[in-house]
Every structure is written in structure tokens, then in C-alpha cells.
Amino acid sequence: QVQLVQSGAEVKKPGASVKVSCKASGYTFTSYYMHWVRQAPGQGLEWMGIINPSGGSTSYAQKFQGRVTMTRDTSTSTVYMELSSLRSEDTAVYYCARVKRGGSYFYYGMDVWGQGTTVTVSS
Amino acid sequence: QSVLTQPPSASGTPGQRVTISCSGSSSNIGSNYVYWYQQLPGTAPKLLIYRNNQRPSGVPDRFSGSKSGTSASLAISGLRSEDEADYYCAAWDDSLSGRVVFGGGTKLTVL
Numbered sequence: 001q002v003q004l005v006q007s008g009a010e011v012k013k014p015g016a017s018v019k020v021s022c023k024a025s026g027y028t029f030t031s032y033y034m035h036w037v038r039q040a041p042g043q044g045l046e047w048m049g050i051i052n053p054s055g056g057s058t059s060y061a062q063k064f065q066g067r068v069t070m071t072r073d074t075s076t077s078t079v080y081m082e083l084s085s086l087r088s089e090d091t092a093v094y095y096c097a098r099v100k101r102g103g104s105y106f107y108y109g110m111d112v113w114g115q116g117t118t119v120t121v122s123s
Numbered sequence: 124q125s126v127l128t129q130p131p132s133a134s135g136t137p138g139q140r141v142t143i144s145c146s147g148s149s150s151n152i153g154s155n156y157v158y159w160y161q162q163l164p165g166t167a168p169k170l171l172i173y174r175n176n177q178r179p180s181g182v183p184d185r186f187s188g189s190k191s192g193t194s195a196s197l198a199i200s201g202l203r204s205e206d207e208a209d210y211y212c213a214a215w216d217d218s219l220s221g222r223v224v225f226g227g228g229t230k231l232t233v234l
Contacts, residue, residue, distance in 0.1 A: 035223065037168075044125060045160075045168065045211055047223035062219045095167055106215040106223055109158045109173035116167055 002026035004096050004114035011120045017084040020117045022096035029077040030054035032098040033105055036070065036081045039116075040092040048094075050105050051079055059105070086121045093118050126151060127212050129226035136234045140200040143229045145212030147193050151224050155215040157195040159188055162209040162228075171210070172197065199231075207233045 007021040022034065036048040049060035051070040058070045064083070072079045079096060094117045097110035128146040135141040145157065159172035170179050172188035175195065187198045199206055212226040 037223075044228040045213075045225040047225065050223075059221065061222050097168075104215060105221070106158075106213075107156070107174070109170050109179075110160075110168075111170045111173075111179060113167035113169070 002112055004098065004112055006094075006096060006114040006117045009118040009120070011122065012086050014087055014121055014123055016086050016121075017082060018086060018119050019080055019082040020094050020096075020119070022079045022081070022114050024077045024079070024098070027098075029074060032100050034070075034072070034079045035097045035099060035105075035110055036068075037095045037097060037110075038092040039095070040089070043092075046092075048081070050099075052101070053077075053079060054101070083119075086119075088121050091119065091121045125227035126216060126224035127214065127226035129210075129212060129229045131227065132230050132232065134232040134234055135199075135202045137202055137204065139202045140198060141202055141231065142199075143197045143210050143212075143231070145195045145197070145226050147195075147214060147224075149193060150218045151193075151214040151216040152190065152195055153193040154217060157188065157190050158213045159186075159197045160211045160213065162211065164208070168211065202233055204233050207231055 005023045010018050030053050035050045051058045053072045067084050069082045096114040098112050100108040156174040160168040161171045162168045175190040176188045185201045209228045211228045216222050216224045
């Protein structure tokens with residue numbers, strides 16, 4: 001079945017970096033964009049950016065420009081999101097979510113989500 | 124401060140019809156499609172409505188979406204206890220080189 005399986009919870013110190021993985025299965029990896037969305041405790045959803053697994057092109061939210069890097073490994077159908085210079089405000093659950101290619105980055109909606117990865121930033 | 128504006132809470136009794144509003148601007152809802160997500164406690168969001176009013180397979184027809192100008196609405200009819208969740212609207216925004224924007228979320232309580 002179609003699923004996105006993310007890596008486990010992380011605890012990081014301020015100033016460190018974190019790299020979260022999202023492994024896709026059950027569908028053609030390069031036929032879907034992958035978005036990253038985060039949710040701080042008790043807060044709403046915040047879009048971080050998108051990667052096109054076919055070619056690796058990316059587009060990041062302005063807020064995260066310079067701190068976030070999204071990459072992919074087509075041999076393992078895995079996308080990665082690395083966030084650097086972590087601060088306490090980056091404590092959140094990070095989700096990957098796919099969108100079918102063929103329209104704009106968001107045309108078909110995020111139809112499958114990963115289970116989420118909790119990242120805690122604390123000294 | 125979310126780009127799209129939703130009421131923080133809504134409520135209804137079983138069997139009732141409830142609507143949740145989502146207000147945006149010309150750069151997002153006014154010129155792009157609206158999407159709705161349901162998030163049950165402790166779980167990932169689930170796509171409920173795409174492209175204003177389309178339901179993915181498996182989503183009951185009790186859920187419907189509409190859009191007019193720079194606003195959109197999600198309607199839930201025949202309210203059930205399992206509908207108690209957070210609901211988020213989303214849209215593509217053409218500003219700042221393009222981005223996805225979300226509403227702040229509406230917590231629906233089934234009384």
C-alpha cells in the first residue's frame with residue numbers, strides 16, 4: 001500500500017542541525033512532488049517547501065531560506081529535509097506529504113502524509 | 124499569524140450541519156484552488172476536499188466545499204461524533220515566489 005515512513009524522533013541542542021527522512025513506497029516515487037510541513041506544539045500547519053524527486057529541484061518558503069535543504073535519493077525512494085541553526089522555536093512535528101505531479105506544485109492536494117517526526121530543540 | 128483566516132472553534136450537535144469559513148486574498152484563494160484537511164488528535168492531517176469542492180475517494184459526501192471570491196467554506200452535514208477534529212484550509216499563494224498557505228485551523232466540537 002502507499003505509505004510514507006519517516007525517521008524517528010530527534011532531540012537537538014540549539015545551533016545544531018537535524019536531518020529527517022521520508023521513505024516512500026507503494027507508488028512511483030518520481031511521479032509525485034514531496035512537500036514538508038511542520039506543526040509546533042498546539043499550533044497550526046506551516047509549509048516549509050517542496051522537492052521534485054524527478055530532477056531534485058526545490059522551492060523553499062522564504063522563512064526557511066538559507067536554513068533548510070531538501071534532497072532525495074531515487075535509489076531508495078527517500079527524501080530528506082535538513083534544518084540547520086536550530087532554535088527552540090523549531091520544536092515541532094515535521095511531516096512529509098506527497099502531491100501528484102501533472103499540475104502546479106499543489107494542484108492535486110497533499111493526499112498521503114507521513115506519520116510525522118518530532119524534533120525537540122532544547123539545551 | 125496565518126495567511127488564511129479561520130474561526131478558532133466551531134460546534135454542533137449530532138445530525139446538525141456545520142460550516143467552517145476560510146478567508147484569504149486575491150493572491151491565494153482569489154486566484155487558486157482551496158483545499159481542506161482534517162486532523163484527528165495525535166495524527167497526521169488527512170485530505171478532505173481538493174480543488175474547492177472535490178472529494179477524494181473514501182471521504183463521505185457529508186463533507187462539501189465551496190468557494191466564492193476570496194473566501195471558502197467547508198460544510199459538514201449529518202454531524203457525527205467522529206467528526207470532532209481540527210480542520211485546516213489551504214491554498215497556493217502567488218506571492219513571495221509561490222508558497223502553500225494554511226489557515227490557523229478550526230477545532231470542531233461535537234456536543
